[in-house]
Amino acid sequence: MIIRNSFLTILAAHPAHGYGLKSSFEASTGGAWRLNAGQVYSTLSRLERDGLIQSSEADSPERRSWSITDDGQAAVASWYDTPVDNRSNRDELVIKVLVAVAAGERDMDRVLQTQRAATMRRLQEFTRHKIAAPPDSELPDLMLLDAMILRAEAEIRWLDQCEQRLQASAAS
Amino acid sequence: MTSTHQTEPTLSLVDASRLHGEGPQAVRALGPVSLDIFPGELVAIMGPSGSGKSTLLSLAGALDRPTEGKVLIEGRDLADLSLAELAALRRRVIGFVFQDLNLLPGLTALENVALPLELDGSPLEETRTRALEELERVGLKDLAHRFPDNLSGGEQQRVAIARAFVGPRHLLLADEPTGALDSVTGEAVMRLLKSQCARGRTVVLVTHDAAHAAWADRVLFLRDGHIVDETVAIDSTGATQHGLPGQVQQNPAQHSQPQPLSPV
Incomplete structure (x- = not known):
């Protein structure tokens, strides 16, 4: 569509x-x-x-x-x-983490950190492109880069939050 | 850590630990941690609170001493230096930038920047020239005579960065320097730090902000006092405007990720 x-x-x-x-x-x-x-x-x-x-x-x-x-x-x-409905809850990373937690995976820190490092690499790569982008770059290129940077950032924040929740839950 | 560097590291930690208390009651705030940071590098340190980020920065800045291991700045073991020598090191090599309260409110921007040189006994005229030069580098020459109260948050951070690099100083240790800034201003500060590194200066930055950490050449992840991971920025040689999405599609690792930009 x-x-x-x-x-x-x-x-x-x-x-x-x-x-x-x-x-x-x-x-x-x-x-x-x-x-x-x-x-x-x-x-x-x-x-x-x-x-x-x-x-x-x-x-x-x-x-x-x-x-x-x-x-x-x-x-x-x-x-x-018609507004776009981006409410997909079938993000592969989200499902992977939820299933791992439900299965009682003991080393969730490792699962989260593996992803965090990979996403950070991606974020560093996007940021390099942003730094290298000439001021007269095409608008779609810049806006696409913004979207990818913000998505990667959100992913890292979500992983941080998962870690905090798991720690709080383990402590209680 | 990185074998491609021929030069001496600006900062090295060799099995450095910081314990608080003694015996079985001792709490390990950091370590043992080993790392080398080279001239011109921008290194970000990320980790949850209590992971040892600030302890690492304090050891690197000679504000605290390791209980085990060594901290070296340009090859000099900090344990071998007298208090006077450590103080001289902080005036001549290391500058600090914090989240806020960086500047003395009773001094102008210029006087704030000149302070480390003045404390080091440089002649007044030279102090002034160098400070003005550094303010120009951060784009604030015209605001040199303003007091901190009359500067925006972003401008204050730029003054703090100028002070951290004034004269011979070339190692900046920053603790959440963008923490109190909005995202656009924070990004301008990162751009400034990046340009300082391009001049051969070195920046070690503690941050919880992933978008700002991504400006770094390397990101170190701390957990429970240890470095658990390190990511190195991929060299973007051949980066073109259309190179980015193409690379994203070609990178097989991306296919395990949701592909919002692909047909759904």
């Missing part, structure tokens, strides 16, 4: 060929997400089937120029009006 809605959003701004959509999507997401041709054309054919986009006639799919329909415009508006 993210690719589908992103394509619609790009096409709402201007018509594009399949390859142009792929490039626009990749550039606007700071390169976070690379698409293959199969994903691009299957997404486009579904959007066309649903009447959200239309294309000029051409002899091959690559040459068709896509534009948005009125229904497509409405779908973009509705996407903007």
Whole structure:
């Protein structure tokens, strides 16, 4: 759904060929997400089937120029009006720690520290990129970096808090 | 610890421990800990309260002595130094920055920065020149004659950093230097510390803030008085704007992590 809605959003701004959509999507997401041709054309054919986009006639799919329909415009508006629900509680790290605690793992410190060190390495790496980023960096690149830094930071804080809870629980 | 360094460490701890009390009642605040910190390094120390972070910093700064093992600054065993020599070391080599209450409120920024040189008996004119030079380096030359009360929290920390590096001083020991600052100001302080290290100065920083610790070349994790882990920043040579996400996708370790930036 993210690719589908992103394509619609790009096409709402201007018509594009399949390859142009792929490039626009990749550039606007700071390169976070690379698409293959199969994903691009299957997404486009579904959007066309649903009447959200239309294309000029051409002899091959690559040459068709896509534009948005009125229904497509409405779908973009509705996407903007719908907040993203990021309440996933199936984060692999969270589940791993919870299962380990429930199983009575004695060396939880080690489990938590292994993760903390790995996440810190990642955070150091992101921070290096931030330090090295030229002032005229593309906005999507900087915003993507911010998101990854804050996520890694939150993960470390959560691990710290797990450790404190386990200690408090062991002491009582 | 790191064999690639040819130079002498600025700071070394060799099996250093700090115990409080004696015999079976003794409480081990730290150690034994061994580590080398080299010129130009920014090293962060993280750990929960009571893990020995502040004890380590006190030993490194010659504010406290180890009960076992050694602390060396530029190869000199602190145990061999007289109190006068230790005091001279603190004036000429080591600067401290704390979370707050760093500056003397009755002195201007310039006078605060000049203080270690003045105490060391440098001529007044030289003291002033050096202090102003250092304030310029932290971007505060124009505020040199302000009193601490008329400076923001971030500016006060920058003055404290200038003082910690004034004249010959080149080893900064910092205890939660960004603890009282908002995140943007805290980041500016980290950027400043990083630039000081690029000049060959050395910073050891105790922090609980992971985002700030991540600015360090190395992060040491302390637990119950011991270093349990150390992470070294990956050299970001070849870091390009688009290099980051590509690397994230290629790094197999990432696949055990949630992939919020991938198709779901």
